[in-house]
Amino acid sequence: MLRATLDQMRASAGRLAAAGIAILLGTAFVAASLLASATMEQATHDAFTASYADADLVVTARSAPLTSSTLADIRAVDGVKGADIESYFGLEIAGADAAEYVALAPTPSDPALAVGTLAEGVEATAPGQLVLSADVAERLGVDIGDTVSTSFDVWENNQITDSRTEQLRVVGLLEATGNYFSTGSGGRLEAGQYDEWRIAASGTDDVWGALIAFEDGADAAAVRASIEALPSIADASVQTLPELAEERTAAETGSNVTFLVVMLAFASVALAVAGLVITNTFQVLVAQRTRTLALLRCVGASRAQIRASVLGEAALLGVIASVVGLALGTGIVLGGVKVLENLFPGALLGTTVPFSWYVPVVTLIVGILVTVLAALVPARMATQVAPVAALRPIEGAVDERSGRGRLVLAITASVLGALMLAGGVALALALSETDSSDVGMLGGLALGVLGGLISLCGLLIGSVFLIPKLLPVLGRLAGKGTPARIATANAVRNPRRTAATTNALVIGVALVVMMSTGAYSARQTLLTELDSSFPVDLAAGVSDTSQEVTQAQIDAVRQTDGVAAVATLRTSSADLTLADGYRTGVTVNSVAEGDPDAVMRSDVLADLDDDTILLGSLFDVTLEDGDTVTLTSADGTERDLTLVQADVGRYAAFVTPEVFAALAPDAPVTTIWAQMEDDADAIAVSDALQSALNELTAADPEAPVLQVGGSAIERAAYGQVIDTLLAVVLGLLGVAVVIALVGVANTLSLSVLERRRENATLRAMGLTRGQLRGMLAVEGVLIATVGAAVGAIAGLLYGWAGAAIVLGGLGSLELGVPWLQLGAVAVIAVTAGLLASVLPARSAVRQSPVAALATD
């Protein structure tokens, strides 16, 4: 039986290859995730070890800081060569080229306690001397012998009492570490000066750790015991470096585990899709081997033997694919580490990829398990081949009608899941209005995720019914030509096979579109939120409201490239008296020049008329719309106005120019508002604006210095963060989509094999080679697009539901359609469908039409 299995595998090697690729990609994903996570853990460990130099012991204070005498006590212990405080503090250091915030440490009292090696020059052994990390020095533009300046505030009793500016001379350079994982220092000061500055800048003498080096040949255990016996560190823990690194790494592992879990979640999506491809391939193989299987049964093979044969084939495929997948995953991680080391030398401290036994074991087990599990259904199918089937002609009815039970199950799951999803949304939205905590969101999310999963299962189970209904609709779009008609008919003739193929794609595409929709909606919602809380792209204003912006400044803003519209504001201080007599000072604004609608991304000013005042929030005061309030200007003019609450800033108010003119006719123009052109680059425009204003200030000493702000940069930054996260997620999900597309190609080539005779008949009857290619291309595109379309619609709904649940609490929920990603999915589906047909088409057209006349 084993021989027969192997022979069959060899005969269908080509057909199995595509299925193998699916498993290979999935297992490579698993292996890469495991290795990457282990590498990160190793790097974290190495980084901790490196940041404690060659210390023999590390003292870490727990509940109370170490006292000032602690260090002296430790140094006095027999066998201790040296002891230093473990401390960093940051200072802004300005060099010739730049200023940078540098973490400083004291010069070690013993070389064993030196973190980082001196590359050039000498240690800082006297006040005023500074040793800098070579990379920091390069960025600052300084070298040994140069002077740098630094300034810091002096704190005492939680108050700034003084500000000091100091000069330091660079006397040495440390080897650049640039280690991404460590918190290592960027420079060193003489120990005495370090302490003085540290205490001055932090306002406290507290030290929370110390590093200790032993004399050579000292009895480590004995020294440790005497140190632990010191009363001044009774409360602190004393650990060797390996002990500490172990503990810290363990603490850090939480985040590594999260990383691993997230990666494995993506890997399991890829594996699930691969499983579908495997199931499909084996089902087709079994169908094609019906006659062989029946013959085997005729000559006495038992059901169990047939099952074992199919499962054995799957297991062997799983082994081969997983081994290659393991190699691929390992290669990816090794390559990634190489690339990282080239991009950021020293970033990984020479950490090598740790090859733990569990990486190959887990990868192989997962790969083989998925393959064998996926082959269970086809194996059952194979055992049901009756021996008499060997005697029947293979041609004839393709009876694949699916059961009623399946339909009922599919509809029930879809409807139930959809209801749960809707319930999740409703729960989240309802609770977000009454409850500020995340309970509603989390509950809604749990319900929604469960509902989403159930409805997705329903969709996948029901696709056998749905897909054959959709294909002819899409097929009509493909054209009226006979090849297109035949392609459509071919695509629907094996509903199960086609549905299984599209299911793989539905899963991948649904997740991709869901993430894109969610990200898009999140982006829209956050931007809308931003628009209403700060509706102006760019604002340049005086810092002292008695100053006035100059016309030259206004013109400079207006003429900056990328600025679409400009408006100016007048500002005045006034007193506001509420209906209940409460009186407070507010800043009153009004538009001086320009159209506010053109520069604002919200319509807060739309409610304004000569009888109203728009008022932002006041602390501890509840405002009622419609109340009459009184505004009293600096010269005592009073005006009663109807209050309208609006998001215009704390203690800020807006009135019409007419009202404003009556209250403060001479108030200065204090602010310039500008809106950017829609496609302008926020950072470039605000930089250009800033430098234009700087030039004016340099030329005209009378002009006030304007501060530039606005939501444009924030808007761009939000967008960038979301886009980056989305790109990473889509990259990870992409693997699943690629596997699904491999599945489309696989199904198509299996179908082509089955239809040798038919295709030859069509060729004999006058189908040209080009038409045959076109026919297969249409079929590939149909299958790919129907899967992508169903996946996209499901993904869109899931994305909206998810966004509503997660972002509903933010108030201004904006659901959008990510046209860009949808377009990309469509293009990829069509292209992949075309590509999927290339190889099958090549073998189909190579076949002579004479085969149509062959009898077997």
Added chain:
Amino acid sequence: MTQTLPTPPTDQSARSAVRAVGLTKIYGRGDVAVHALDGVDVTFASGEFTAIMGPSGSGKSTLMHLLAGLDTATAGQAWLGGTELTALNDDQLTILRRERVGFVFQSFNLLPMFTAEQNMALPSQLSGAKLDKEWTDVLVSTLGLGDRLTHKPHELSGGQQQRVAIARALSTKPDVVFADEPTGNLDSRSGTEVLSFLRRSVRELGQTIVMVTHDPAAAAYADRVVLLADGQIAGSISDPTPESVLAGLDALRQPAATVVR
């Protein structure tokens, strides 16, 4: 019953539907080369029902493939009407088959996902021509397929499937219909039905049919039988009867028969 030498093709070309001169097909090369056809000269007259017979491996199918433009010859020429097949490339041959040749296969070869009617319409759809409704009605009624048009192939008996296949082959009024053992997969009653229809389509509808068969009784439905042996024409029998065909075939097995050539 008469056995005659094959007539030279030239003088009959006006009436000939299909014609071959020195047609040769060699499969493989060197030691393993098989001379499937070895300089065949033959003419099939228009409006005639011809059967090709001969021992297994004598090159019947090969000859048919070459004459139908399904395969390319190693040497020699073949004409379909005035068109020289041996000078055409694959796409030109495909168009020619589509417009001027019909096929009936031993295993019917209907497309399983289409109904009988749709199968019949396929050839004209492939050539983009409009289906001749009157003509198909004639075919459907002559073949007795009226109540089977909406059935899929697996819902039809073998004989019915083959009748659909014949209707499909005739639907475009091709210059010639080639049939390779059309009754090979049918019981004798269905086979008889199919053969009588093939003959009727020649007599009443004016079709030209070339049929390969092993069955002398089937060959007797033809107007003429062309005998093939070892890739060469070994004679021809006009107005064949089962007995005369059997005798002709027997003669092929005796060395003396080859002398007749």
